[in-house]
Structures are given as C-alpha cells and as structure tokens.
Amino acid sequence: MHIVDVARMRELEMRADQEYGLNTSILMENAGRSAAELLARYIRERQRRSLSECELLFLIGPGNNGGDGQVMARHLEAEGAHINLYRWKERRLTREGREVPAEQVEAELNALLQRVGYVVDALLGTGRSRPLPEDMRALLARVEQERARRPGELLVVAIDLPTGVNADTGEVDPGSIRADLTITLACPKQGFFFFPARSYLGELFVGSIGLPEELERDLSDEMLDATLARTLLPPRPLESNKGTFGRVMLFCGSPPYPGSAYLAGSAVLRVGAGLVTLAVTPDLLPIYASSLHEATYVLLPAGEPGEQRGQEQARTLLEHLSGYRALLIGPGLGRAPATRSAILALLDALRSLPEDERPALVIDADGLNNLADVENWWQRLPPGTVITPHPGEMSRLLGETRVSGGGIDRLQVARHCAQAWNVILVLKGACTLISEPAGRLRINWESNPALASAGTGDVLAGMIAGYLAQRLTPFDAASLAVYLHVAASKLVSQHCGDAGLLASDLLPQIPAARLRLLQPTST
Numbered sequence: 013m014h015i016v017d018v019a020r021m022r023e024l025e026m027r028a029d030q031e032y033g034l035n036t037s038i039l040m041e042n043a044g045r046s047a048a049e050l051l052a053r054y055i056r057e058r059q060r061r062s063l064s065e066c067e068l069l070f071l072i073g074p075g076n077n078g079g080d081g082q083v084m085a086r087h088l089e090a091e092g093a094h095i096n097l098y099r100w101k102e103r104r105l106t107r108e109g110r111e112v113p114a115e116q117v118e119a120e121l122n123a124l125l126q127r128v129g130y131v132v133d134a135l136l137g138t139g140r141s142r143p144l145p146e147d148m149r150a151l152l153a154r155v156e157q158e159r160a161r162r163p164g165e166l167l168v169v170a171i172d173l174p175t176g177v178n179a180d181t182g183e184v185d186p187g188s189i190r191a192d193l194t195i196t197l198a199c200p201k202q203g204f205f206f207f208p209a210r211s212y213l214g215e216l217f218v219g220s221i222g223l224p225e226e227l228e229r230d231l232s233d234e235m236l237d238a239t240l241a242r243t244l245l246p247p248r249p250l251e252s253n254k255g256t257f258g259r260v261m262l263f264c265g266s267p268p269y270p271g272s273a274y275l276a277g278s279a280v281l282r283v284g285a286g287l288v289t290l291a292v293t294p295d296l297l298p299i300y301a302s303s304l305h306e307a308t309y310v311l312l313p314a315g316e317p318g319e320q321r322g323q324e325q326a327r328t329l330l331e332h333l334s335g336y337r338a339l340l341i342g343p344g345l346g347r348a349p350a351t352r353s354a355i356l357a358l359l360d361a362l363r364s365l366p367e368d369e370r371p372a373l374v375i376d377a378d379g380l381n382n383l384a385d386v387e388n389w390w391q392r393l394p395p396g397t398v399i400t401p402h403p404g405e406m407s408r409l410l411g412e413t414r415v416s417g418g419g420i421d422r423l424q425v426a427r428h429c430a431q432a433w434n435v436i437l438v439l440k441g442a443c444t445l446i447s448e449p450a451g452r453l454r455i456n457w458e459s460n461p462a463l464a465s466a467g468t469g470d471v472l473a474g475m476i477a478g479y480l481a482q483r484l485t486p487f488d489a490a491s492l493a494v495y496l497h498v499a500a501s502k503l504v505s506q507h508c509g510d511a512g513l514l515a516s517d518l519l520p521q522i523p524a525a526r527l528r529l530l531q532p533t534s535t
C-alpha cells in the first residue's frame with residue numbers, strides 16, 4: 013500500500029483522467045461505493061448488526077469529499093440503512109429522502125444526533141485550505157459531545173480523513189474531532205503517520221477509487237502493514253537444519269546492563285534464526301548461561317580497562333566470526349573507552365572483508381551512542397549497515413539536532429539521513445520509519461503505547477539480526493522485524509492492555525505473531 017502526499021494524490025487523479033478517461037465523477041462513484049462496502053462489512057462483521065437496524069447521519073461538505081459522502085449514502089440506503097444527510101453549507105437536512113422544512117432543521121438535527129448510531133464525516137477532505145469556520149467547529153463539537161454521552165453507541169466515521177486534519181503534515185485544526193474509523197480513499201496520506209493526526213484516525217481502512225495499478229508504479233513510500241509484511245517472511249524449507257537459518261553473533265551487554273543481551277539473543281532465536289552466540293566477558297557468563305540456555309558463547313578478554321582491552325576484544329570476536337551471517341552491536345554495551353575502541357576496531361575490520369564473507373550488521377543503542385562522538389562516524393560503517401536509533405539517539409547522531417518522537421520532522425530526517433549516511437535507518441517511535449539510501453521508505457502503521465517500556469528496543473534489534481541471518485535484505489529484515497515487534501506487542505496487550513508490558517513478554521509472542529501473519533485473513 014503506497015503512501016502519498018496531497019500533491020501526489022492530485023497528480024494521480026489527473027493522470028487517471030488524462031490517460032485512462034477516469035474523470036472525477038467516475039472516481040467519486042468508485043470511492044463512494046467502496047467506502048459504503050467497507051462500512052457495511054464493518055457493521056455486519058464487527059458489530060454483528062444488519063444495515064436495516066442502522067441509522068446514519070451524513071455531514072456533507074461543499075467539495076468532492078461531500079460528493080463521496082453522498083454516493084456512499086446512496087449505496088447504504090439501497091442496502092436498507094436509514095440515511096439522513098445534513099448539507100453543512102446550505103444548512104439543509106434530508107431524512108430518508110425527504111427534505112426537512114428549514115424551520116425544523118435545527119431541532120431535527122439535534123434529535124438525530126441523540127439517536128443515530130453513526131455520524132459520517134464527509135465535510136472536508138484533502139481540499140481543506142484554511143482554518144475550519146466556527147459553525148463547522150460547532151457542529152463537530154456537538155457530535156463529540158453526543159459521542160461522549162453515548163460511548164460505544166455512536167461511532168464517528170471519517171471519509172478520506174477527519175475534517176481539519178492536514179493530510180501532508182499531520183497537523184490538526186482545533187475544531188477537529190477524533191474518528192472511530194477512517195475510510196481513506198486510494199492511498200493512506202502521508203500526514204496520517206505523524207502526530208497529532210495519527211491519534212485522530214481511529215481504525216484505518218483504505219477504499220478503492222479504481223486507479224489503475226500502473227499509476228502507482230513510481231511511488232516509493234509504503235505503509236508497513238500485514239499485507240506487505242506477509243510478503244517478506246523468509247521461507248522455511250522442509251529440508252533444513254540450523255545452518256539453513258543462519259547464525260548471529262551479539263556484541264551486547266555489560267555488567268550494569270546484562271538484560272539487553274538476553275533480550276536481543278532470545279529475539280534472534282524467536283524469529284527463527286538457527287543459532288545465536290553471545291560475545292561476553294567471563295564475569296557475565298554465569299548470568300547468561302543460567303537464563304539463555306540455547307546460546308553459545310565467545311569469551312572476550314577482560315583485562316585492564318582501556319583502549320588496549322578494546323582492541324583485544326575485537327580481535328577475539330573477529331577470530332570467531334567466520335560462518336556468521338549477522339552481527340549485532342550495541343544493546344547494553346555501556347560507553348567505556350574500551351568499548352568504543354572495540355566497536356571501531358570491529359567496524360574497520362568488517363569494512364575490509366570481502367562482501368561475501370562479511371556478516372550483515374545491526375548497530376543499536378550504545379553502539380550508536382559510542383559512535384556519535386566520532387567525527388564522520390558514518391564513514392566507518394560497512395555498506396548495508398542497519399542502524400536503529402530512538403529519537404534521543406538520533407538527535408545525538410545528528411549532533412544534538414532534536415528529532416521528535418512522532419512529528420512530521422521525522423520524515424525529512426529519515427529520508428535525508430539514510431542517503432547521507434548510506435545506511436538502512438530504522439527511526440524508532442510510535443510509527444517507526446524505515447528508510448534506505450536509494451530513497452525507499454516504509455512507515456509502520458500500528459502503534460502500541462505498551463511498547464514504551466525498557467528493553468523493547470533490544471528485542472527489536474535482535475529480531476532484525478535474526479532476519480538478516482535468514483538472508484533477508486537489510487531493508488526487508490528491518491521492515492519485517494518492526495512489523496512483527498508491534499504485532500507481538502498487540503498479542504501481549506490482549507492480556508495487559510496498553511500498560512505493564514515487560515520486554516521479555518514479547519519473546520514468546522513473536523512466533524505467535526508470525527503464525528497469525530501466515531493466516532491469509534489476518535490484517
């Protein structure tokens with residue numbers, strides 16, 4: 013599913029007209045029919061109601077968004093739903109096809125708001141060009157007030173987008189109200205993935221306007237959803253052994269942060285890699301050996317702290333690296349000078365290896381924090397490196413330029429930095445972005461506040477390394493891991509809701525999330 017900004021959407025619509033003769037009224041017919049089908053299915057399958065039991069109030073705006081709403085209303089009416097249309101600009105109300113006399117409109121509208129099960133917001137879409145007028149804000153506020161009075165009984169359904177949301181920037185008009193579901197048309201809009209818009213959309217459905225597939229061929233930004241993630245799953249041939257699914261080496265964990273290596277190491281195996289090896293100093297071995305029974309170990313020299321020890325640790329690790337398909341550096345390593353020198357020595361050695369002998373590389377957490385102080389640090393990375401900063405780490409890598417956790421600034425940063433640093437960049441946050449040097453970009457749709465808990469990033473880093481070991485490309489390995497990481501969290505949330513998740517709770521749910529993804533009906 014491609015993501016577009018408003019200019020690109022307009023261009024697609026224009027080309028549909030010029031090249032395929034699909035003019036606005038044909039597209040609008042398609043849009044309204046598709047939106048009606050999606051809502052009808054939602055009502056029947058999710059709410060287990062028949063359309064004839066449902067009464068809807070459509071709020072119709074002056075442009076094409078209002079046009080979509082009218083087509084949609086017609087289709088739902090034909091299926092038996094009870095339809096009321098309020099034309100905002102003209103202040104006219106139609107009840108089941110009959111015009112309400114002007115002097116009764118206000119009272120009827122009030123009565124409807126207190127009764128209907130659905131308000132369909134077809135006021136404004138991508139054509140919103142200025143702040144919402146006060147009377148439109150007031151109308152939306154009445155809907156909001158009524159929904160608060162009847163929670164669960166009144167659903168707000170936005171067509172294309174909730175009125176007042178900026179489809180490019182994710183900004184929101186003060187008069188906008190949150191939709192329970194948004195049925196967007198043709199493609200999800202770029203602004204949906206950024207805050208505050210993201211939290212105004214509710215559940216997202218994408219309706220078709222019948223654009224020919226060829227028109228989307230040049231689009232490079234994609235929504236990371238189940239449909240895409242499913243195509244990335246690596247094969248599990250019957251004739252296989254642990255070598256088939258690859259080995260991962262971890263340079264992670266230090267005395268103050270031993271949990272990181274456990275979480276990342278377990279995640280490597282939970283995504284199906286064949287073997288994980290932890291490169292650790294002997295003092296940590298008893299901790300891991302008693303918790304992660306499945307791992308093997310490379311013992312790194314302890315010795316006096318300092319640069320010399322770092323060099324020796326790197327040498328020892330490299331001696332054991334042959335045959336490993338992926339290396340993860342960073343979670344829980346700390347920021348001692350010896351660690352930094354070990355990381356730099358490892359990177360220098362990896363860069364000089366021939367491509368077919370070089371393990372794929374993921375750098376996370378303290379791996380990144382150690383690099384941030386090194387001048388032109390990105391020039392030290394081998395090609396194809398995946399880096400996974402959270403907004404704080406990203407700000408450090410950029411030299412203290414602040415990067416937000418969910419704002420539109422992230423899009424520009426993700427695009428620019430993947431190219432400038434020649435990396436696969438996983439910019440973590442509530443909607444994680446994955447970008448690569450050639451300009452492709454994916455944005456994860458699902459969000460779960462339960463994931464905002466210590467150690468979940470270590471799990472993600474291990475998952476990416478585990479998929480690299482199964483020979484996914486770095487861009488695909490990162491994408492699949494990001495998708496399944498949130499999907500696993502949703503399974504945990506079935507029991508704990510959106511708070512109280514432990515990073516280790518994710519581990520057994522990773523295979524369960526993969527299994528769900530394999531079921532063709534999962535979305």
Ligand SMILES: NC(=O)C1=CN([C@@H]2O[C@H](COP(=O)(O)OP(=O)(O)OC[C@H]3O[C@@H](n4cnc5c(N)ncnc54)[C@H](O)[C@@H]3O)[C@@H](O)[C@H]2O)[C@@H](O)CC1
Nearest residue numbers: 025039040075076077136137138139140141142143144172
């Ligand atoms: N153009 C096309 O080919 C298609 C467009 N589609 C629909 O059309 C929408 C875009 O249509 P439009 O470009 O007509 O835009 P809208 O329907 O979003 O709004 C434009 C109209 O609203 C007025 N307006 C803009 N800002 C306002 C504000 N703050 N307060 C009050 N009035 C305001 C404008 O003067 C104009 O009359 C999409 O969101 C989608 O729903 C779909 O029907 C598919 C095809």
Ligand SMILES: Nc1ncnc2c1ncn2[C@@H]1O[C@H](COP(=O)(O)OP(=O)(O)O)[C@@H](O)[C@H]1O
Nearest residue numbers: 402440441442459460461463466467468469470
């Ligand atoms: N609201 C949220 N929705 C979805 N994912 C989230 C949310 N908050 C945090 N995450 C994810 O949780 C992980 C946290 O990673 P990170 O900040 O590195 O934590 P740690 O270093 O403690 O492991 C990231 O993958 C991030 O995208």
Ligand SMILES: [K+]
Nearest residue numbers: 133136171173
């Ligand atoms: K709308």
